[in-house]
Amino acid sequence: MTYNITTKNTNNIFHQLKTRFINNRISQAVLSSTMAIMPFSVLRGLVIVASTLCQDVHWVKTAVWLENLQQSMLTFLPILLNIIFSIQWAVRYRLSIMLCISLSLTVLLGITGLEHSNEANFLIGVSLPVSLLSAIFTNLILEKNINLFRTNKVKLNWPFSKIVLTFLGKLLLLVVTGHLILRASDWLTQDITAVIYPDNFIHGLLYEVIRETTWFFGIHGYYIFQDIGFRLMNNTIANIDAWKAGHASLNILSTSFYETWCATGGSGATLSLLICLLISRNPSNRHLIKVSLPLAIFNINEPLIFGVPVVLNPVMFIPFVMTPAVDYILAYYATLWHVVPPVHQMVGWATPALINVWLGTDGAARAVLFQIFLIALGTGIYWPFLRYMEKRDHKEITLPCGNKRFVPLKGNQFQLPVPGHRDVESPHHYLSEMNDYIDARRNINELQSSGNFVLWFQPQITLDEQKIVAMEVLLRHQGDDGKITPPIFLKYYERIGMMPEIDFWVLENAVEALHHDLSRFPGMTLSVNISPQTLLAPNFLSLVGKLLRTPLPSGWQLEMEITESQKVNEPKRVIEVLAALRQLGIKIALDDFGSGYSTLSYLTQYELDKIKLDRTLVLGLAREGGEAFLHHVVQLCKTSGNQVLIEGVETNEEHRIVKNCGIHLAQGYLFHRPQPINKICELLNAKA
Template identity: 35%
Template sequence: MPMFKAMSHLSANKYLVAVSNVFLMALPLVLISTFCELIAITCEYFKFNDFGKIAQEVGQATRVIIPLLINFYLATYLSAVKRIPKSAAIATSLTVFFIISYQWNLISPLIPLPNSFLVSLLSAYVSCEVIARLKNIRIFRLKSNQSFIDISMSMLAGSIVTILAALSISFLFRKVFEQVSSFFSWSLIPRLDPTSFFDGLIYEVLRGLLWSIGINGHNILHTYKVELYNITRTNITEWHNYGVDLNILSTNFYDFFTGIGGSGNMLSLVICMLLFAKSKGYKILAKSAFILCVFNVNEPILYGIPVIFNPIMIIPFLVVPAVSFVIAYGAIYFGVVPPLSEIHSWLMPPFISGYMVTGGAISGVILQILIVLTGIVIYMPFFKLMDKRSLGIGVSDILSNRLFTSDEIESKTRLTSFIPSLHNNLISQRKIEKLQNSGEFILYFQPQVNIENSRIVGCEVLLRFKNNKDEILPPTFIDDFNQLGLMPELDFWVLDKAIKSAERFIVVNPDFVISINISPSTVLSKNFVNIVKKRIIESTLSFHHIELEFTEELLIRDEKKITEIITELQYLGISVALDDFGTGYSSLAYLSRFEFNKVKIDRSLVLNLDTQRGRELFKIAVQLGKIIDADIVVEGVEQQPELDFIASLGVRYIQGFYFYKPMAEDVLFQRGLLTSQKGEVVDN
C-alpha cells in the first residue's frame, strides 16, 4: 500500500529513528518513575503516607530528568553523524536547552529544570547543526596539526557563537509571540463541552497528539478533566436522589473505554505484541509492560516501541482511542450498555472496571473486550511493519547497557559515555601528534599480477609510517584517526598522493590501475563522489585508472545511499571492488545487493587450501564472484601449490608475497616492474 510505503521510508529517516531510539534509551528511567508512582498510590491506599510521599517525590524527580537525558543522548548521536566534537555538542546543546526553557518558562514546577521534550530535541538538533556549519569557517575549523589547546579554543568559540545564536533566535520568537498574543484573545478559542460527543472526540484526539510528542495530555487538558469530574459527581448524585438520566460521557468513560491499558488503549498493542512479535526485544517488552498495562500505565510502551515521535505508530495510537470512543458512546447511546453509574480509580484493571462502573453489567465487560479486539486489529499492520523493519531496540540490550547506534541506526558504533570518550580522544590526539613529530606517512604499493600473461596490471595502495630511523611501520595509527573522526582527512590525503603516483605510472603503462582503500566514514561523508571526481579531473588520469575498495563494514550502514554512491562511481568509469570477501557473515548477501566490478578474496580462505573443506569453500567463493560477472583477485598467495590450485579455477589475478611484497614507488621504477611482461618470483 502507498501509505505503508511512505511510512516505511519516513520511519527509515536516520534522524526520526534517532529520536525514537533516544526515547527508548530513556526507558529505564521511565520504568523507575512509573514504579515509584505505583508504590506511592499503593502506600496511600494502605495509609503508609510517609513512605508513599518519598516514593512519589523520587518518581517525580526521575521523570523531570528524562528530557535532560534525551538532550544528552541526541547531541551525542548527532555529534557522530555530523563529525563534530562530542564534548562541544553536548555542552552546547544542554546550555541552549536551559536558556530557551527559562526564556519561555518551560520549567518543571517540582524541580527547577527544563521539562519540554520538544525543546530538548530541537535544542540538540539546532546546536549540532550550527556547530557543523561553523566548521566550514576557517577560524572554527579543526585541523589535525593543531595542538589540544588550539582545538579546545576553536571548540569553545564555536559553542559560544552557537549559544548566542540560539539565544537571539529564541528572544526574537518570544517577542513576536508576545506581540501576536497582545492582539489575540485566548477567549476566542472555543471551550470544549465535557458532555458533547464531538467535543469529547476532539479531547481524545488532542490528548493522543500531545502524548505522541512526549507531552502528558492529561496535564495539558487537566481543566477539561476536572470539569468533567465535577459534572460526573453531580450527575450521579442527582441520578441517585432524583432519578435524572445519567450522562454518557463521564470521567471514567475515558479511563475504562478509550484508555484501556493507558492512553491509546495500550492493552491492545501489548496483546498484539505478545501474539505476533517476531523480535525477541518486543516480546520481552510486552511481557514486562503487561502487568503495568493491567493498571492502565502505558509509559513503558510509549517509550519502548516507541510510540513517541514514531511516524508509524502515531497513526494507530490516535485512531484506536477515537474508534473506541465512537463504539463505547454508541453502545451506551443505544442502550446496549448501561451508562456509567459509579466513579472508580483509573488504576482499576480492565474488565473488572467495565463490570463495576456499569453497576454490575456483563455488557460493560463485553464492550471492553470488543474494544480491545478492535484495537488489536488496528494496531496489527502498523506493529508488524515496525517488527519487520526492526526499528526498535531490545529491552534486554538496554538493560545490559548496549545503547543505541551511531551515525546511522544500522551502523555498529555504540554510544559511549562522555568521560571515557574524551579520555580516548586525548590519547589518540597525543599519539597522532607524536607520529607527526617522529616521521612521516608514505605510500607503499603491492602489485596485482595477471597470471595468464605474468603482467602487472595494477597496485593496491597501502599506507605506511616511516619514522626518523627510516623504519617502515604498519598503519597501527588508523584507530586513532578513526577515534578522532579524521578518517576522511586521512583517506583524501592518500587519494591525492596515490593520484600523483599514478600520473607517473601511466606514462610507462597507460592501462595501469591504482586500487585505493576507502573507510566507511569517508564514503558516507558529504559530497564524497564529487570530491573524488574533482581530484581525478584535475589530474592527468582517466576515471578507469582508479579503483576504490569498500569493505563489508561500509555495506551494513545505509544500503540505499551506498547503492547510489557505487552507481555514481561506476557511471563515471571508476571501478568498485569488494575487499576482504569471505571474512564477514553477510558477504553473500552483499554480492546479491550491490554491483561490484571486482571481488577480492581474503587471504583467510587461502590459508585453508591444504584441506578438502577449505578448497571446496574457496571454489564456492570463486564461483560466486563469477556469477556476478566480477573480476576476481586473490590476496595473500605465497606458495606454489596455492597458485596452482587458484589458477586451475580460472582465476586471473593474484596479489601476494609469491610475486611481490609491498614496495615504495621508486622501487617499482627501479625494478622496471611497470613495463615487465613477466612476473618475478623474487619475493617468495
C-alpha cells in the first residue's frame, strides 16, 4: 500500500509539473516559434539533399555552393528564432513588433559581443539556446516596462529618469548574466565533450543517448553539443579522405554513421514511431500523420515530438531514447563484423531513409536491407509504449449507472473513422493546423487526466400537465475535485476529428443506462445529440444498427438531435442518413433552431419529428415585438407537421408567454435542471 501511495504521489507531482510547463505562456511561445521556423528547416534540409546529390554526380561547384548555403542557413537559424519569438510575443501581448525585435537582437548582440569582442561579426556562430533565452528574458523585461514606450512626452524628472535607468540596468544585467551563463555553458560543454566525444563504442553510445535525452525538455541535443558535431564532421571528412588515399583505416563512428543508422526520421529514430501511428487505429492520429509525414521524409520530426508528445512524456520518452540506442549497438557490431559495409560517403542528415544508406555505402543492397530491419525493429519498440499511452490518455471512467467504458472508445466494434478534414482559413495553413492540433491534444490530455466524463440527463416536459415525456442526454466532465464542467471541451475533440467517437460513446452509454436504470419508467423518449461530423462517418449506420440489436425497453423511443448551429458540408448525404435512421425507428429532432447557418433550408430539406427552439428566442421575449416574433416562428414550425419544444425556460413569465404562443413542450431550469442518473431516477420515482 505504501508503494502504491508513493507512486501515486510521485505521478501527481510529475503531472502537476508537466501541466504547468505545458500551460506556461513562455513554453507556448517557444513551441509556436519552433513550429514557425520549421519551413526554414525543411528548406535547409532540401538544400542538403540537393548538395549531396550534386556531389554524387560530380557537380562539385554546385555541391560546394549548396553546402555553403546550408551552412549559412544554419548560422542564421538562431537569429531567425530570436526574431520570430519576439514577433510571437509582441502579437500575443499587443506589444510593438519592431520594438521587441530591436531590443531582443540588441541584447543578443551584447551577449555575443562580450564573448567575441575581438571579432567584427560576432553574431556569427551564436548558439540557438543563447539566442532563444535572450529573446525570452528581453521580452519579459520589455513587457514589464512597456509603459515607458507608450508615454507621449518625455518627463525630465527624477522619478521618470529612475524608471528609465532601472529598465536599462535590467537589460545590461541581462547582457552580463547571459555572457556569464554562456561562458559557464562553454566550460561545461567542454568537460562533457571530453567524456562523450565518440571515439570508441562506449563514448559513442553515451553521445547518442545524451543527445536524445535533452529532447525530454524540448531541447535539440544537436544544438547543445554542436561543437562535438562540428568536430566529428571535420574528423569524418579527414578520415574518409585519408582512407580513400590509403593512408588510414576507416572509422566506424562518423557523422554519416549517426545520420544513417540512428536518425531515421530524425532524433529518436522517429520514422518507426510514424509507422506505428500509421498502423494504429486511433483516428486522432490521422491529423498528426498528415502534417508530420512530409517532414519526416526529410528527417524533420518536431511535429511528432511535440504532437504525440515525446516532450515531457515519460512513457514515449523511453522508446525515443531506446530505439536509436539499439540501432547504434546493432549497427556498430554489424559494421565491425562486416555484416554491412561501413558508411564511407558523407550523407546529409535530411537525405531520406534508404536513400541515405544507399548513397553512404555506394549502393550496398545488404545495407539497405539492414536499415529496413532496424526501422521494423524500432516500430516494434515504439508500438507497446504508444498503445499504453493511448489507453492511459483515454483512461477508463465510471458512469453513475456503474458501467465502465473508455473515452474515446478503443479497439472495439464501435471504432469510427474520421470523415474529411477541417477547413483552415489561416494563410499560414500548416502552422495553423499544427498549432491547433497540439493545443487540442494538450487540452484533451489535461482534461482526461484531471477527472472523468459522466452523463447527465435533463427532462423535457409538457407545458399543460408538466409531465416528463423525454430525457435529453448531456455530456459533462467531473473533475477530481468534484467540479462539473459543461461540454465546452467538445471543440477540442472536433478540432482533431474525434467527435464521432465522443458521440457514439454518449449514445452507447445512454442506451445502456436506459436498459439498466430507466427501463422501469416507460412511455418516454431518450434524446441524444449527434454532430454532423458523426452523421457523415461511413459506417455510422451499421454501428447504430448493432447497438439497437437489443430492442429498447417497452414504451421507450430513441431520438437523435442534429445541431442546426453547426454547418453541414454534405446535406445530401445527411438526408440519406436521417432517412435510414427513421427506418430504424429513430426519431429526428432539429436542435438549436434559430441560432445557426441555414434554418429554413433545414425545414425544407430534412424530414423531422421535432424542432427545438433555441434559448435565444426566449431571451428575445424581453425586446419589443419578441412575443409576436416567437408566435410566428412557432406557426412556421407547425406548418411542417413537427412537434415544437422550446429550450431555456427559466421564469414563470417566460413559461406564460411560450404557452400562449402555442408551444406544448419545454425544457429549462424552471422545471428541471440537468442531473446525474441517480437523481433522475429519484425524480421519476417521486412522480410515479
